[in-house]
Amino acid sequence: NRRGIRQYNFWTIWWKNFNDVIRQLSYCERSISLCRDFPNERYVGTYQSGIPTLCVKDPKLIQKILTKDFDHFRNRYPRLPDDGDPVLRKSLFLLNGTPWKTLRKVASPIFTLKKLKIMYAAMMECSINHCKILEHQVAPDAVLEMKSILAHLATDIFCLTHFSIYVNSLSDPNNKLYNMIKSIFDLDIRFYLRVGLIKIFPPIARFLGLRVFNQEMILYFQKLVDENRKARVENNLERPDIIDLLYIQNKDNENLTVEDTTATIVSFFAAGFDTVSSLMGFITFELAKNPQKQQKLQTEIDETFKACNGNVPYETMLKLKFLDCVISETLRLWSATAFMERECVKPYTIPAEVQGEKPIHLKVGDVVAIPTFGLHRDPKFYEEPDSFKPERFLTCDEFFMPFGNGPRQCIGNRYSMVVTKVAMFNLFLKFNILPSEKTAKEIRVLRTNLQVVSKDGYWLKLQRRG
Numbered sequence: 001n002r003r004g005i006r007q008y009n010f011w012t013i014w015w016k017n018f019n020d021v022i023r024q025l026s027y028c029e030r031s032i033s034l035c036r037d038f039p040n041e042r043y044v045g046t047y048q049s050g051i052p053t054l055c056v057k058d059p060k061l062i063q064k065i066l067t068k069d070f071d072h073f074r075n076r077y078p079r080l081p082d083d084g085d086p087v088l089r090k091s092l093f094l095l096n097g098t099p100w101k102t103l104r105k106v107a108s109p110i111f112t113l114k115k116l117k118i119m120y121a122a123m124m125e126c127s128i129n130h131c132k133i134l135e136h137q138v139a140p141d142a143v144l145e146m147k148s149i150l151a152h153l154a155t156d157i158f159c160l161t162h163f164s165i166y167v168n169s170l171s172d173p174n175n176k177l178y179n180m181i182k183s184i185f186d187l188d189i190r191f192y193l194r195v196g197l198i199k200i201f202p203p204i205a206r207f208l209g210l211r212v213f214n215q216e217m218i219l220y221f222q223k224l225v226d227e228n229r230k231a232r233v234e235n236n237l238e239r240p241d242i243i244d245l246l247y248i249q250n251k252d253n254e255n256l257t258v259e260d261t262t263a264t265i266v267s268f269f270a271a272g273f274d275t276v277s278s279l280m281g282f283i284t285f286e287l288a289k290n291p292q293k294q295q296k297l298q299t300e301i302d303e304t305f306k307a308c309n310g311n312v313p314y315e316t317m318l319k320l321k322f323l324d325c326v327i328s329e330t331l332r333l334w335s336a337t338a339f340m341e342r343e344c345v346k347p348y349t350i351p352a353e354v355q356g357e358k359p360i361h362l363k364v365g366d367v368v369a370i371p372t373f374g375l376h377r378d379p380k381f382y383e384e385p386d387s388f389k390p391e392r393f394l395t396c397d398e399f400f401m402p403f404g405n406g407p408r409q410c411i412g413n414r415y416s417m418v419v420t421k422v423a424m425f426n427l428f429l430k431f432n433i434l435p436s437e438k439t440a441k442e443i444r445v446l447r448t449n450l451q452v453v454s455k456d457g458y459w460l461k462l463q464r465r466g
């Protein structure tokens, strides 16, 4: 209020906090209510665990903050505290300043469309194999929790495209690598207690040797990366995968330590694995609830499959229009995070533009949040914002930032799109996906997860197609 920023009044803040605790609302609901309660404000003042935060809602201002004025907002607001772990500390997601810039420059060329083409055959192989296992091992019309089924597929694709390792986790659920990847997301009460203690009492946490992430998992990945790198260098091996692109083909590889490479790979898994399997889970859920859209997608898939004699080239896969619309509409409705955050690293002024506004002076350390989830469901930008209407993306040019924007946007956005296209193409080619008695009427988002996932899972019926 002192800086001339509108916010909820004092009692509403307390009432909303109380309501949040009682009803266990998710961050997504907060993101939506911030957008809908202040429809005409370009920005709103809010608090996150007591930290004053400027919540920016105006697409033009957001674009400026993320791109043109990026120099003022280079850092992501650190949600996870620094626990001294040499691997976590070097993760692309958490790095800031020059070390972030250097690593981002090294890692970005991995994910060009040309480089992703190298991995397309591996993605196709895993996906076709996965569907074959489902066809042979799962009873017709079985009701399955689709996210966990698709997490097996994501594991297989991630492991083959990162390390050239075949995991086949659906047939071998005890596979060590699969279980290590799953353990990244063991965000149980112990995880939050550890993070809380490291944040609030760092000396005690250091004394107790507490770390944010499971150290067995970090050491496992470190060993895997090290052995994988050594085997390639010693045997002059070339592989169509991310280790090859990041380390072997990289001219700056001497500057990349095992810790850098492990941290980069772990951050790809941590940032990408759950988001990709959730996206695929949400797509199956939305299409099960909207059978006409599913049929429309299957027509596109069947025609393409026939036209290519069953061998769909990479370029054709990328051009599938309706599949693209289905993925975009799902990303709009179910953005991976409720808010994106930046920390102000250089004083910044937001000039007054509208009557009643004052210039806002942001200081170093101030936090800016962008309510992506709420903006994607804002009726100002999207008609019937809570409905699943993929066709809107044939013409839509409204606010749409599922992968963020600017130099700190998601590095894996193209990779995610190719993996999801391949996986959904093969799945809907072979199966119809239908609701069952176990299917939730509507999705309730899990409050305790850092990413947007369904609390009740994605229980759906898998029916083989003719």
Ligand code: HEM
Pocket: 076, 092, 093, 094, 104, 267, 268, 269, 271, 272, 273, 275, 276, 279, 335, 336, 337, 340, 341, 402, 403, 404, 405, 406, 407, 408, 409, 410, 411, 412, 413, 415, 416
């Ligand atoms: C559907 C899948 C995914 C979604 C929706 C998603 C979304 C996002 C979002 C919203 C951000 C923050 C962007 C910003 O602050 O501007 C981000 C950052 C990031 N994502 Fe993703 N992501 C996905 C998959 C992946 C994958 C597959 C990878 C790795 C292969 C990945 C790696 C990263 C990394 C490393 C960052 C931090 C980048 C940096 O700070 O330089 N993501 N992602």
